[in-house]
Amino acid sequence: MKRLVVFGCGYSAKRFVELHGTSFDAVDATSRSPDGAAKLAAEGFSAHVFDGSPASPELARAVAAATHVLVSAPPDESGDPVLRGSGEALSDAGALEWIGYLSTIGVYADADGGWVDETTLPESDSERGRRRVEAETAWLAFASRKSAALQIFRLAGIYGPGRSAIENLRSGTARRLIKPGQVFNRIHVDDIAAAIAAGIARPEIGPIVNVTDDEPAPPQDVIAYAAELVGLPVPPDIPFEAADLSPMARSFYSSNKRVANRVLRRELGVDLAYPTYREGIAALAL
CATH class of the missing domain: 3.40.50.720 (NAD(P)-binding Rossmann-like Domain)
Incomplete structure (x- = not known):
């Protein structure tokens, strides 16, 4: 059993x-x-x-x-x-x-x-x-x-149904924080x-x-892509230095890395349904 x-x-x-x-x-x-x-x-x-x-x-x-x-x-x-x-x-x-x-x-x-x-x-x-x-x-x-x-x-x-840039855009809470060179995996x-x-x-x-997905990407690109898909305005750019962030959110941005998924892909053999944010956001926009 x-x-x-x-x-x-x-x-x-x-x-x-x-x-x-x-x-x-x-x-x-x-x-x-x-x-x-x-x-x-x-x-x-x-x-x-x-x-x-x-x-x-x-x-x-x-x-x-x-x-x-x-x-x-x-x-x-x-x-x-x-x-x-x-x-x-x-x-x-x-x-x-x-x-x-x-x-x-x-x-x-x-x-x-x-x-x-x-x-x-x-x-x-x-x-x-x-x-x-x-x-x-x-x-x-x-x-x-x-x-x-x-x-x-x-x-x-982590993102998915009920937890994505699309929900943030629709609720008016999405922000495009600009920190040059910053990327995140999703x-x-x-x-x-x-x-x-x-x-x-x-x-x-x-x-x-x-x-992780295959493509670490700037967070502002994800917001812009989601806005285009659902027909909402792209939020204005906010320089990271001027953003009002909680200590936890600011610490999140303090780490900048690209995380490889070789074991997931090659050894476990997982074929990602959503290899980049584009496929994932597009599916959530339907």
């Missing part, structure tokens, strides 16, 4: 279950709050509340019976919440075959616009990135002790789901997989 437990069933993890959940006999999912768990239950999930505290008896039993575990819960100031609250149940999971950990390309330091790949050491220059590096290290150590396959999916900027949520499915099928690949 194949049983999947999803820790942190948010946008990306939920989309994976929607597209590929039928390959499992049972799927359990967690949310940090009772309201979130209730919403998951209303969508047909076997839902549990989990916030990093010791797992409930019901969740612990599900984890102990799991064959596959997908972790989408971010680390906090105390470390990885899943290992902290469900580490014992995971250690007891006798049938556990595979662990997928959804991380971020934010673990890579600024490369001044240069290329990085899975061989690049993670040396994040932000506190959030350093927490991710520590969580990845903890999961690698756990998987080694457990003799379970682990794949760490380092995700680029990834459509459906391509994230495809990457996870490919990893489960080929657990020997990795353990690090950059899940």
